[in-house]
Amino acid sequence: xxxxxxxxxxxxxxxxxxxxxxxxxxxxxxxxxxxxxxxxxxxxxxxxxxxxxxxxxxxxxxxxxxxxxxxxxxxxxxxxxxxxxxxxxxxxxxxxxxxxxxxxxxxxxxxxxxxxxxxxxxxxxxxxxxxxxxxxxxxxxxxxxxxxxxxxxxxxxxxxxxxxxxxxxxxxxxxxxxxxxxxxxxxxxxxxxxxxxxxxxxxxxxxxxxxxxxxxxxxxxxxxxxxxxxxxxxxxxxxxxxxxxxxxxxxxxxxxxxxxxxxxxxxxxxxxxxxxxxxxxxxxxxxxxxxxxxxxxxxxxxxxxxxxxxxxxxxxxxxxxxxxxxxxxxxxxxxxxxxxxxxxxxxxxxxxxxxxxxxxxxxxxxxxxxxxxxxxxxxxxxxxxxxxxxxxxxxx
Numbered sequence: 001x002x003x004x005x006x007x008x009x010x011x012x013x014x015x016x017x018x019x020x021x022x023x024x025x026x027x028x029x030x031x032x033x034x035x036x037x038x039x040x041x042x043x044x045x046x047x048x049x050x051x052x053x054x055x056x057x058x059x060x061x062x063x064x065x066x067x068x069x070x071x072x073x074x075x076x077x078x079x080x081x082x083x084x085x086x087x088x089x090x091x092x093x094x095x096x097x098x099x100x101x102x103x104x105x106x107x108x109x110x111x112x113x114x115x116x117x118x119x120x121x122x123x124x125x126x127x128x129x130x131x132x133x134x135x136x137x138x139x140x141x142x143x144x145x146x147x148x149x150x151x152x153x154x155x156x157x158x159x160x161x162x163x164x165x166x167x168x169x170x171x172x173x174x175x176x177x178x179x180x181x182x183x184x185x186x187x188x189x190x191x192x193x194x195x196x197x198x199x200x201x202x203x204x205x206x207x208x209x210x211x212x213x214x215x216x217x218x219x220x221x222x223x224x225x226x227x228x229x230x231x232x233x234x235x236x237x238x239x240x241x242x243x244x245x246x247x248x249x250x251x252x253x254x255x256x257x258x259x260x261x262x263x264x265x266x267x268x269x270x271x272x273x274x275x276x277x278x279x280x281x282x283x284x285x286x287x288x289x290x291x292x293x294x295x296x297x298x299x300x301x302x303x304x305x306x307x308x309x310x311x312x313x314x315x316x317x318x319x320x321x322x323x324x325x326x327x328x329x330x331x332x333x334x335x336x337x338x339x340x341x342x343x344x345x346x347x348x349x350x351x352x353x354x355x356x357x358x359x360x361x362x363x364x365x366x367x368x369x370x371x372x373x374x375x376x377x378x379x380x381x382x383x384x385x386x387x388x389x390x391x392x393x394x395x396x
Contacts, residue, residue, distance in 0.1 A: 002031070005028075006023075007031075007204065008031050008032075010207065011348075013211055014039065014355055017032070017164045018358040022365070030167060031173045034174070039157045039160040048090075049352070052064050056115050063364070068356075071152060090155035098249055100145070102143060106143040106144030121150065138248070139310055142308075175196075178196035189341050193206065194221070206343060208347070212228070224388055226328065227334070229324040233298060234301075237316060270308060280317075291322055298320055325351045333353075336381060336382040339384040363375050
């Protein structure tokens, strides 16, 4: 039987990696178990957004603001644990520019920015000339723009791998290619580890950090979560001269993020990469685990992107890919102890904000497990807030 662990983290996306790193730094013996490969799910299929611009006042913004302070120093912190020559995280405090192209959109954008400033978000209203000074290739017919200098970007796969590598330096083990199929049980509803399709792994605590697949794993381990997949599509252009200098998105994006609509929603999120390509998103649709090519979403994303940057009409798309985000009905992640199963914890439900909130999530769940002071108030994210169906049974 493998070594006993203090904590098992199920899932090696960026949230699971951040939990493993934070717990390892706190002195825990950690094992990460992943059915496929590191960042093979949601973390490897997104843009690497680290945003405060898309959140109004509330618990998610608080966690985003704390996480941003951690992102600002994480590369320097990880340098102590990573081997020489490890790739840079490509962390860039590039800032965001949110634009409106209609009068109605301008009114809602400026009103939303007005609610953010008292909560500590730097939101600078731009006049027409100011917007074009930051982004000269914008559609000159934009009706309003707000600059968010706190928005940032990271390469999410490298960041995930870096957190896992640092955790391994601190003593963590990573197990890839094994599917969790059940729980090891102690007396009463207490989990004492997990069974995979290959072995048994004892542990004092188990954390589910499986993104869109968390509900399935929770059920396997005797609990319940209302996390469900919400699909998104991205376009990647061929390399081109650098014409986009910030993360630029239209004001519709915020509404799409907080919507409960099951149907297709699209909005423009556009940015250049270090490699010279342009990432163009985004869409949201609740269609289960279906990942077939969504041509309608692709067309809508392209059409809206051209409205923001007309020069993109001549761009060539070299790749289209989609990913599944872990959607929660109340739009807040689930971070904390399971109320049904003693020893079971959750770190999931971040939807499209997993990259942004990962470091804060790792710190928060570590503080809860150790009983130390939490970096933010943990109560809004607690699994106990969720109304549970009568059919859920406490495991014997």
